[in-house]
Amino acid sequence: MKRYPEKRACERHCYAADIAFSYFNHKHSYNAEILNIGLGGMCFKSYLSLLPGTTICVRLKKNHSNGSCSGSCEGLHLVTLADVKWCHEATGSEAFPYGVGVKYFEPVY
DSSP: OOOOOOOOSSOEEEEEEEEEEEETTOSOOEEEEEEEEESSEEEEEESSOOOTTOEEEEEEEEEOTTTOOOSOOTTOOSEEEEEEEEEEEOSSOSSOOEEEEEEEOOOOO
């Protein structure tokens, strides 16, 4: 994947897990794989290109059994709403040709 300027507010940690995401308020979901997580969001691989500003619902399906968490696993959500911040074409992965960065919506109490 091409390198872009770092704009993250929170530190990210490598994490490997399977997720499903759907457009907010839609039933159909799409499979994807997490690349890294942080308190503020995550990066994942997808076969669907997503437009920045899109609201999605992300659900954790399965952690990979290889001890996938490097460092802190803070930021791992079982189910969350997130805002797509960027989507770029990735190289070397036919199954998931896009890298997607999302920011979690802050809870309102």
